[in-house]
Amino acid sequence: MILLASGMQCTLFTGYQFSAGGIVKLPKFEMMMSKSEANNKPVLAADDVHIVTVYGRIYCLQLDRVNMSLNLYRFYRDAVVQQCTLPTYSSRIAVSAVDNIIMVHQIDAKVVILYDVSLDSYAPVSAPLPLLVRGLPSNSRQTAQTADSQSSSAYGGTIYGEGWNFLIPDLICDAENGLLWKLHLDLEAIAASSSDAPSILEFLQRRKSDPSTVKTLCLAIVRTIILERRPVTTVAKAMDAVLDSYSRLMKMGGASPGVRRTHEQNQQSGGQPVEASHVIPQEPSPAATSNHVNPDQASGVASRYMQSNSGVEHGIDRTLLSTSSDSDEITTISGATSEATSGYHTSDAVNKAQVVGEDSRPLSSGTSMQHWPHGGSLAISPAEMFQSVFALVEDEMMGDPAYLTAVIMEFLRSASKVGLKAPPNLYVMVATLLARSNRYAEIALFVSNKILEPTKELAMQLMELGRQHSPTRKLGMDMLRERGLHHDYVTALLQDGYYLEALRYARKYKVITVQPALFLEKAVAKNSAQNLAAVLSFFSEFTPSFRTTSDFGRYRHILSEMV
Known part of the structure; x- marks a missing residue:
């Protein structure tokens, strides 16, 4: 894409997008510029205009130096619409795009502010975070093995130095030191810098660069807010964020066949996707081209809280710079140029394909669209929520079963809203927590209203809890009968001593799986020859092979002695 500026202040723009389908001319639009003085009209410089692609949509960010703000515009085929105005805290900024996140570098303050345009608000995702350097050239291997806190000092240059040139979307050319850096999001640091759990969960669920880390962080956040006994409304919003994401990805059905085939080919060939960033020495020596630095050794710790939202690792092979770190990701090379009368600024973009937005007639970025990864690799299922959250926090919240019960009820509400089934063991846990607080009436209410879905596991637990409360045991037995679990129902009747009712x-229902000896033992315990004779007669007719068993001879002998 190219933007041509005109006018006294270079604020009138005409744009052209170059794609495989031809050239698309954008409608003319005007960027907003504040006036510093009545007779002083600032001129928009090329360095103040940045083009990025996130979620498959093309945006333009324009720095207003007078107002210290950043205007965000979105391109449509028939219009260019200003979306919002973002504050800036530095007279010099740079813009990058990593994993669909717009990174605004406040160069004077040496911090990065992150924005996710898919969220309802345009507030920053987290607090401003510093840029952390991870990974150094191979000739600095010994120094690179120091901790993250010493990485910046080991780096010979200056963070946000004068020689840094930011290349869209996620590269930094360090001309003074002959290095090329690649930006990454430190998801742990971002999560640790925000106290708004529901918002950070929504943010994490949209990240695709490291699904396993996303899942681990989300589960840890949910566990933490429960253990900290945050307000139930906050926990409910967190549950909604997790389950909405899982439901959405399940409905989408995962990646497209083409992407899946690419992933399968990578697995069959034994090739591993390259996850490390790469630093290219300006004049590589033979040692530099043959040796690699382990990114974990270079950083000391793979990831740290509250340190940085961006990590830089390194490698050698120049051709790997355009290799995706996600095996399901499609990567294409495209260019983005913004030009004004005062000069021009060119950025070679390695645009990662993204998901198309829902707005009507958006202007395509011209890159192949990347589908969401399969739900099993990123999203958190209800079963995983039970195993990794509720089962782990239950023991630590023994003293407050009422709070945990309220949290689980919110989880069940959220799951029902998006049409997901809760794991049966979760219903068992709810019944146990209610019984622990002697809230047996609520158990009956939840069962009758199908809040607790009838399952075999729940029925058996109700019968166990019913040892202290007979109506609850009856609830469990009725549930077994209603679900057609005849063997378990007959066994329960025998345990309660109702062997004649069990026989009927x-x-x-022709239940032949229960051992006749169980019925015969109950009849002998009653010391009733008539009942024992009835049981023997029943099984002789109901199960003809019973006459050939040792039980038949033994209990017939007992009957003769009783008579």
């Missing part, structure tokens, strides 16, 4: 039920 077994005859009616």
Whole structure:
């Protein structure tokens, strides 16, 4: 894409997008510029205009130096619309795009502010974070093995130095030191710098660069807010964020066949996607081209809280700079140029394909669209929520079962809203927590209203809890009968001593899986020859092979002695 500026202040723009389908001319639009004085009209410089692609949409960011703000415009085929105005805290800024996140570098303050345009608000994702250098050239291997806190001092240059040139979307050319840096998001640091758990969960669920880290962080955040006993409304919003994401990805059905084939080919060929960034020495020596620095050794610790949102690692091979770190990702090379009368600024962009937005007639970025990764690799299922959250926090919250019960009820509400089934063990946990607080009436209410879905596991737990409360045991037995679990129902009747009723039920539903010896033992315990004779007669007719068993001879002998 190219933007041509005109006018006294270079604020009138005409744009052209070059794609495989031809050249698309954008409608003319005007950028907003504040006036410092009545007779002083500032001129927009080329360095103040930045073009980025996030979520498959093309945006333009324009720095207003007078107002210390950043105007965000979105390109459509028939219009260019200003979306919002973002504050800036530095007279010099740079813009990058990493994993669909707009990174605004406040160069004077030496911090980065992150924005996610898919969220409802345009507030920063987290607090401003510093840029952390990770990874150094191979000739600095020994120094590179120091901790992250010493990495910047080991780096010979200056963070945000004069020789840094920012290349869209996520590269930094360090001309003074002959290095090329690649930006990454430190998701742990971002999560640790925000106290708004629901918002940070929504943010993490949209990240695709490291699905395993995203899942681990999300589960840890949910566990933490429960253990900290945050307000139930806050926990409910967190549950909504997690389950909405899982439901959405399940409905989308995962990656497209083409992307899946690419992933399968990578696995069959044994090739591993390159995850490390790469630093290219200006004049590589033979040692530099043959040796690699382990990124974990270079940084000391793979990731740290509250340190940085961007990590830089290194490698050698120049051709790997355009290699995606996600095996399911499609990477293309395209260019983005913004030109004004005062000069021009060119950025070679390595644009990662993104998901198309929902707005009507958006202007395509011209890159191949990347589908969301399969839900099993990124999203958190209800079963994983039970195993990695509720099962782990139950023991630590023994003293406050009412709070945990309220949290689980919010989880069930959220799951029902998006049409997901909760794991059966979660219903068992709810019944146990209610019984622990002697809230048996609520158990009956939840069962009758199907808030607790009838399952075999729940029925067996209700029968166990019913040892202290007989109506609850009856709830469990009724649930077994309603679900057609005849064997378990007959066994439960025998345990309660109702062996004649169990016989009638077994005859009616042809339950042949219960051992006859169980019925015979109950009849002998009653010391009733008539009942024992009835049981022997029943099984002789109901199960003809019973006459050939040792139990038949033994209990017939007992019957003869009783008579």
